[in-house]
Amino acid sequence: MVVLANTPTEQISIIKPQKAHVHFSNIPIIDLSKPGCEIAIVKALEDFGFFKVTNHGVSKEIMSKLEAEAVKFFSLSQVEKDKAGYPNPCGYGNKRIGGNGDFGWVEYLLFEINSKPISSTSLGFLREHCASLFCSALNEYISSVRKLSSNVLELMAQGLGIKQRDIFSKLVTSQESDSMFRLNHYPACPLLKELNCNLTGFGEHTDPQLISILRSNNTNGFQIALKDGGWLSVPPDEGSFFINAGDILQVLTNGRLRSVKHRVLTNGSKARVSMIFFGGPPLNQMITPLPQLLKGEEKKYIDFTWADYKKAAFKSRLADNRLALFEREMTH
Numbered sequence: 165m166v167v168l169a170n171t172p173t174e175q176i177s178i179i180k181p182q183k184a185h186v187h188f189s190n191i192p193i194i195d196l197s198k199p200g201c202e203i204a205i206v207k208a209l210e211d212f213g214f215f216k217v218t219n220h221g222v223s224k225e226i227m228s229k230l231e232a233e234a235v236k237f238f239s240l241s242q243v244e245k246d247k248a249g250y251p252n253p254c255g256y257g258n259k260r261i262g263g264n265g266d267f268g269w270v271e272y273l274l275f276e277i278n279s280k281p282i283s284s285t286s287l288g289f290l291r292e293h294c295a296s297l298f299c300s301a302l303n304e305y306i307s308s309v310r311k312l313s314s315n316v317l318e319l320m321a322q323g324l325g326i327k328q329r330d331i332f333s334k335l336v337t338s339q340e341s342d343s344m345f346r347l348n349h350y351p352a353c354p355l356l357k358e359l360n361c362n363l364t365g366f367g368e369h370t371d372p373q374l375i376s377i378l379r380s381n382n383t384n385g386f387q388i389a390l391k392d393g394g395w396l397s398v399p400p401d402e403g404s405f406f407i408n409a410g411d412i413l414q415v416l417t418n419g420r421l422r423s424v425k426h427r428v429l430t431n432g433s434k435a436r437v438s439m440i441f442f443g444g445p446p447l448n449q450m451i452t453p454l455p456q457l458l459k460g461e462e463k464k465y466i467d468f469t470w471a472d473y474k475k476a477a478f479k480s481r482l483a484d485n486r487l488a489l490f491e492r493e494m495t496h
């Protein structure tokens with residue numbers, strides 16, 4: 165391991181060029197305007213825990229407006245960016261991910277999303293005019309992707325044969341939904357390019373919430389883990405969204421839909437900018453496998469609230485298997 169560090173504890177691993185176990189097979193692409201896409205969504209989440217969506221209804225303008233605001237923010241001087249505050253867990257973070265010793269070649273802004281739009285006073289570290297432009301781009305984008313997450317969750321319920329269409333979607337559309345939003349910037353690193361190496365941008369992990377909706381610029385680096393443990397590189401597509409199941413969806417479906425492990429490797433040639441909406445349920449929401457899906461099967465997880473899970477998740481390291489703490493001992 166080579167170390168890029170400010171202090172001895174800040175270590176970001178450099179990964180030697182593509183190992184043999186990296187695959188380049190196809191990821192599922194789902195056209196939301198096509199009949200039958202609800203079945204394809206379920207199949208993709210069973211097989212990969214992940215898919216790309218096209219014909220998603222979010223305008224290019226909304227995506228590029230927010231990307232431009234994010235690029236503007238990340239281009240500020242370090243002193244200006246540090247005014248956005250230490251992430252606890254929300255705020256501006258640089259290399260340090262979470263509070264338990266994880267680091268990556270990334271800087272980010274993390275926001276808590278509740279029923280109210282983000283107010284420009286929460287971006288008070290920016291000049292008034294910039295804060296209001298950034299804020300309106302953020303709110304416009306978040307409201308569109310929340311709608312997209314709700315459409316996908318309704319299709320998922322339909323694909324699983326559940327009568328109550330809003331069984332999942334109501335969790336993210338509720339006034340009390342505890343969701344998050346993140347803007348990540350993986351800076352270019354010319355030295356890495358010369359060394360022909362990859363650096364961990366965002367280490368491997370699963371997302372704790374129900375569903376994550378990711379959009380990035382056209383820079384590669386995103387990978388998902390396959391069932392056999394190999395990594396699949398996902399070619400970027402700035403016009404589409406990438407959707408992955410989170411831990412809570414895995415529990416609600418008693419393990420049928422996979423919360424997929426993923427990571428970002430950077431090769432330093434071009435900066436990557438990504439924006440991710442993490443759709444979470446209300447804090448007091450009881451999380452338990454849905455009886456409609458059990459059909460005589462034993463529950464694989466104990467009952468817990470999202471607040472219990474979130475607390476445990478935010479105490480864990482990025483790569484930890486957070487769900488293991490909530491698994492039930494099976495009787496047979």
Ligand SMILES: C=C1C[C@]23C[C@@]1(O)CC[C@H]2[C@@]12CC[C@H](O)[C@@](C)(C(=O)O1)[C@H]2[C@@H]3C(=O)O
Nearest residue numbers: 253261262266371372477478479480481482
């Ligand atoms: C190391 C951590 C960062 C994280 C909180 C955690 O303790 C474990 C889960 C991490 C994660 C992954 C998905 C999202 O990016 C995130 C915001 C989340 O909800 O869980 C991050 C957390 C974070 O960056 O604080």
Ligand SMILES: O=C(O)CCC(=O)C(=O)O
Nearest residue numbers: 346348366386428438440
């Ligand atoms: O930045 C990316 O492309 C993915 C980051 C990610 O997985 C996360 O923020 O949870």
Ligand SMILES: [Fe+2]
Nearest residue numbers: 369370371426
């Ligand atoms: Fe993630």
